[in-house]
Amino acid sequence: MEAMCGWPSSASVSEDEAAELRRGPWTVDEDALLAGYVAGHGEGRWNELARAAGLRRTGKSCRLRWLNYLRPGVRRGDFTAREQLLILDLHFRWGNRWSKIAGHLPGRTDNEVKNYWRTRVQKHAKQLGCDVGSRRFQDVMRCLWMPRLLERIYAESAATAAVDVSHSSASPPHAPAQPAYQNDAAPVNDYARRAEPCRSPNTSCVTGSSLSSEASPDAQFLKSNSRPTMASAGAGWSTEHCQYDSTGATSATSGDMFDGSWSELLARASNDDADSAGLPDFGLGGNGDNFWSLDDIWLQQLC
DNA sequence: AACGACCCCAACCGCCGTTAA
DNA sequence: GTTAACGGCGGTTGGGGTCGT
Numbered sequence: 001m002e003a004m005c006g007w008p009s010s011a012s013v014s015e016d017e018a019a020e021l022r023r024g025p026w027t028v029d030e031d032a033l034l035a036g037y038v039a040g041h042g043e044g045r046w047n048e049l050a051r052a053a054g055l056r057r058t059g060k061s062c063r064l065r066w067l068n069y070l071r072p073g074v075r076r077g078d079f080t081a082r083e084q085l086l087i088l089d090l091h092f093r094w095g096n097r098w099s100k101i102a103g104h105l106p107g108r109t110d111n112e113v114k115n116y117w118r119t120r121v122q123k124h125a126k127q128l129g130c131d132v133g134s135r136r137f138q139d140v141m142r143c144l145w146m147p148r149l150l151e152r153i154y155a156e157s158a159a160t161a162a163v164d165v166s167h168s169s170a171s172p173p174h175a176p177a178q179p180a181y182q183n184d185a186a187p188v189n190d191y192a193r194r195a196e197p198c199r200s201p202n203t204s205c206v207t208g209s210s211l212s213s214e215a216s217p218d219a220q221f222l223k224s225n226s227r228p229t230m231a232s233a234g235a236g237w238s239t240e241h242c243q244y245d246s247t248g249a250t251s252a253t254s255g256d257m258f259d260g261s262w263s264e265l266l267a268r269a270s271n272d273d274a275d276s277a278g279l280p281d282f283g284l285g286g287n288g289d290n291f292w293s294l295d296d297i298w299l300q301q302l303c
Numbered sequence: 304a305a306c307g308a309c310c311c312c313a314a315c316c317g318c319c320g321t322t323a324a
Numbered sequence: 325g326t327t328a329a330c331g332g333c334g335g336t337t338g339g340g341g342t343c344g345t
Contacts, residue, residue: 115312
């Protein structure tokens, strides 16, 4: 994998320099060179950095390698249930704003979030025979997938709390509350437990905004089950809250844009309990999406 | 064991906005 | 006002790994 190749898009390099630029996977030596140079000189001015460090890479390549792999604090591995819930919710609101979404997932990069979406979420949409931006798939996520994630988060945190109670005498003082999205403290009350999953995947619409008085029994069931969940979380849930626009993203139609969202539900639940229990950090999850898959829930709903 | 299909993810590509000369 | 350099972002791809036959 040592092929040398020019990179026409790279600016400020001569043809000779471009001809010597390396592409492809980074070697251990290159990583060490880049990490060492950044440690000593800081980030930024990537083209200059690449030359000064003796890396035969473009500045862009160096920047990408640093941000996605070498930067301290970069988390790798499977997304936790909380992270998955945040991704789903934030994507509802912002669409493919990967960098913005990743900004709310400490240690995660936009590339990782993007890959997760494309490999996991879009795969499920494909399996269901619908587009990932379709109303149907969004309904499935919002009414089946996300409640399950919340249930999982609750179950994990409850188990953790039980362990903490048994060791309460040794518990350290609680850390100060962190910003909502960076606080991965889990809900240990009944928020998640009340987030009953919808019972039917066949409903064509499960969002509050579209549940009319003529809604099907399924939809009525969904409405009656989802609303108390949000209300109990104090999230100001409104059935008028979300509407899907043509791009598949949601937009707030009243009040704060975070009002009534899944992520806020998670965040508020986390904050509410920040002083009441020992709570896991982001790094303690380690779950893949194997703990629960859309395949499983889909089969459960159909059977 | 060999092969092909599929999956996942690191890295690349192209575009756009910002900034400084 | 213009332009080049640069950084950032979202889309795309290629190759290694895994799984099934």
